[in-house]
Amino acid sequence: MPSHPFHSHTDFPSPLFLATSLCLAGSSLFGISRRAAATLEFVPNEDRVSPPMPAAFALTMLASTTAGDAYTFKDLAEMHRKAGFGEATAQPIPNSPHTLVIAKA
Numbered sequence: 001m002p003s004h005p006f007h008s009h010t011d012f013p014s015p016l017f018l019a020t021s022l023c024l025a026g027s028s029l030f031g032i033s034r035r036a037a038a039t040l041e042f043v044p045n046e047d048r049v050s051p052p053m054p055a056a057f058a059l060t061m062l063a064s065t066t067a068g069d070a071y072t073f074k075d076l077a078e079m080h081r082k083a084g085f086g087e088a089t090a091q092p093i094p095n096s097p098h099t100l101v102i103a104k105a
Helices: 015-028 052-064 073-082
Strands: 036-041 088-092 099-104
Touching (some): 036 073, 073 088, 073 099
């Protein structure tokens, strides 16, 4: 999946829309025996004010979108679960503020 698929700079998609999008992406991969979803995200901690770069992204979303927020790993894992994927894992990218979120079917 593309980088930062869950964020729009004009409006913030609802979790239901995102779960449905993940489900459709998973369905399109149905013919592949090992179905998985991987997204590259700024993932703030549950407090949404740390670590610094994901927190800055959350602030940007708050200031520049209608429903401004950034999803925590717990939020993203739940979206993947609702879309039919299994347990999600978070892999911090070394020397980067990004986290790779991976969920297998």
